[in-house]
Amino acid sequence: MNKRVNRVVLIGTGFVGSSYSFAMLNQGVAEELVLIDLNREKSEGDAMDLNHGMPFAPAPTKIWYGGYEECQHADIVVICAGANQKPGETRLDLVEKNTRIFKGIVEQIMASGFDGIIIVATNPVDILTYAVWKFSGLPKERVIGSGTILDTARFRFLLGDYFNIDTRNVHAYIIGEHGDTELPVWSHADIGGKPIKTIIDEQEQYNLADLEQIFTNVRDAAYHIIERKGATYYGIAMGLVRLTKAILQNENSILTVSAYIDGEYNHNDLYIGVPAIVNRNGVREVVEFSLSEEENEKFSHSANVLKKIKDSVFPS
Ligand SMILES: NC(=O)C1=CN([C@@H]2O[C@H](COP(=O)(O)OP(=O)(O)OC[C@H]3O[C@@H](n4cnc5c(N)ncnc54)[C@H](O)[C@@H]3O)[C@@H](O)[C@H]2O)C=CC1
Numbered sequence: 001m002n003k004r005v006n007r008v009v010l011i012g013t014g015f016v017g018s019s020y021s022f023a024m025l026n027q028g029v030a031e032e033l034v035l036i037d038l039n040r041e042k043s044e045g046d047a048m049d050l051n052h053g054m055p056f057a058p059a060p061t062k063i064w065y066g067g068y069e070e071c072q073h074a075d076i077v078v079i080c081a082g083a084n085q086k087p088g089e090t091r092l093d094l095v096e097k098n099t100r101i102f103k104g105i106v107e108q109i110m111a112s113g114f115d116g117i118i119i120v121a122t123n124p125v126d127i128l129t130y131a132v133w134k135f136s137g138l139p140k141e142r143v144i145g146s147g148t149i150l151d152t153a154r155f156r157f158l159l160g161d162y163f164n165i166d167t168r169n170v171h172a173y174i175i176g177e178h179g180d181t182e183l184p185v186w187s188h189a190d191i192g193g194k195p196i197k198t199i200i201d202e203q204e205q206y207n208l209a210d211l212e213q214i215f216t217n218v219r220d221a222a223y224h225i226i227e228r229k230g231a232t233y234y235g236i237a238m239g240l241v242r243l244t245k246a247i248l249q250n251e252n253s254i255l256t257v258s259a260y261i262d263g264e265y266n267h268n269d270l271y272i273g274v275p276a277i278v279n280r281n282g283v284r285e286v287v288e289f290s291l292s293e294e295e296n297e298k299f300s301h302s303a304n305v306l307k308k309i310k311d312s313v314f315p316s
């Protein structure tokens with residue numbers, strides 16, 4: 001029997017979306033990639049440009065610009081459309097504008113007959129992922145936000161740099177809001193099985209003050225980059241490709257995504273960054289770390305900040 005071709009539809013081909021499509025092509029992840037944007041000329045131009053790189057790609061990807069009807073046969077729709085932060089703005093400042101944009105987008109996706117998985121990257125990502133879940137009527141496990149996937153990558157990169165260890169061997173997580181109230185899970189951060197806190201105790205060239213600075217740099221990374229070049233896009237694009245692969249290849253990989261929590265970490269009815277097992281059906285389950293008392297308090301604060309905004313957008 002012929003295997004059905006897998007299709008990803010990208011909505012929003014701005015900085016983040018076009019970087020995502022470039023990374024998708026370079027990694028040969030999907031057989032079909034459809035580009036949609038309000039600015040049709042931009043997505044048409046991107047499709048042409050990307051196709052000209054095809055001879056250098058590891059595998060063929062059929063890429064074209066299209067309309068929402070293309071979502072009908074999509075396995076995954078990735079949404080990167082909407083406003084981004086201007087210098088000095090927080091992610092949460094974007095909530096009203098992007099929720100309005102999302103209502104129209106999700107209605108059009110669902111009108112096509114789409115029945116796959118939606119990935120959300122647009123900020124504030126935790127609130128907009130909740131909005132997509134509400135607007136779409138899809139099961140909670142099939143709506144996934146990029147959450148703290150990027151923050152965790154930044155964290156692993158900076159820790160790898162500090163300890164001079166391949167970042168892929170650093171196991172450490174950022175959870176909570178993708179934003180100012182996120183937190184590092186130091187109680188479960190290790191390198192090659194050794195807790196980072198033990199390494200700090202044993203080796204005098206490393207210290208806690210440096211670790212705290214590393215976290216601050218992770219939390220504030222978007223501000224630092226936006227001040228310099230107006231937007232961030234390569235890191236999140238690669239994180240989104242990683243998530244796309246985990247789904248299409250049924251990996252059962254643990255990634256820190258914005259997942260719906262229903263009692264896990266003592267909170268409910270919220271999308272928030274947590275480690276979750278991701279496979280072909282979306283989020284298989286949320287992984288619950290036993291957090292330290294301080295981490296629990298910080299997670300609760302982050303969840304409460306998100307909950308307040310979520311309740312103002314979706315009063316119960
Ligand atoms: N989750 C994460 O870790 C990250 C999220 N972001 C977020 O991603 C979003 C996109 O950022 P950029 O690509 O830099 O912005 P951008 O302004 O470059 O691109 C946004 C695109 O959305 C399109 N668009 C707007 N309304 C639309 C609609 N109704 N239908 C279809 N397309 C529409 C625009 O035409 C534009 O091409 C922002 O909200 C930004 O904050 C950015 C970096 C990291």
Ligand SMILES: CC(=O)C(=O)O
Nearest residue numbers: 091123150221222232
């Ligand atoms: C913009 C954004 O959300 C980030 O780079 O983390």
